Ligand code: CTP
């Protein structure tokens with residue numbers, strides 16, 4: 001079995017959520033969001049984690065690392081999410097314990113309640129030969145595209161909302177993020193980076209519970225989900 005490493009990106013400030021501590025450390029049911037994420041990843045088959053945090057916050061994340069269900073360490077992120085992923089990938093490549101990993105799953109710490117089954121589906125797709133595998137959901141809202149002259153309905157049956165963890169062959173993800181950095185491209189997720197390199201992306205079913213805590217309302221949803229599991 002190949003070891004599976006998760007890169008948990010947690011270096012954002014959480015400006016849309018607000019509050020005075022980093023979003024990944026905000027508590028949900030008495031534990032930081034990032035700790036919930038680590039539990040979901042571990043339950044779904046991830047063996048090790050690298051948590052990408054904002055520089056200077058190592059002491060704040062020490063308890064998260066100590067309480068992680070799988071071996072975890074922190075590295076420092078960058079200004080944009082894609083910079084944080086690049087730094088995390090460099091840390092994996094430089095770590096003798098992690099560099100043997102063929103697969104890497106990139107996960108938003110803010111998707112705290114990702115179900116183990118979603119993680120499992122991503123890993124299974126990689127083991128089955130996918131170079132990139134990402135969880136998606138049908139779009140429930142009707143979507144309009146704003147155009148120069150007005151707006152038009154988009155056929156939502158063709159659209160999917162994208163979640164994390166996104167799984168990749170580690171070598172391909174490294175090449176993809178190098179390309180993104182070299183060509184100064186802007187990508188909002190890792191699948192887009194791999195796609196820019198020309199690789200196909202396999203879709204697996206996501207789950208509404210893997211919602212990204214972005215705004216205060218999302219934290220209320222997450223609290224309700226935790227209560228429904230009790
Ligand atoms: N992230 C990161 N490094 C950055 C920016 C974002 O590691 N420079 C991480 C966040 O910590 C988060 C994930 O990427 O877990 C998804 O980003 P988002 O939900 O946008 O989080 P923030 O950037 O922290 O929030 P906001 O955009 O509201 O400031």
Ligand code: MG
Pocket residue numbers: 012
């Ligand atoms: Mg952000």
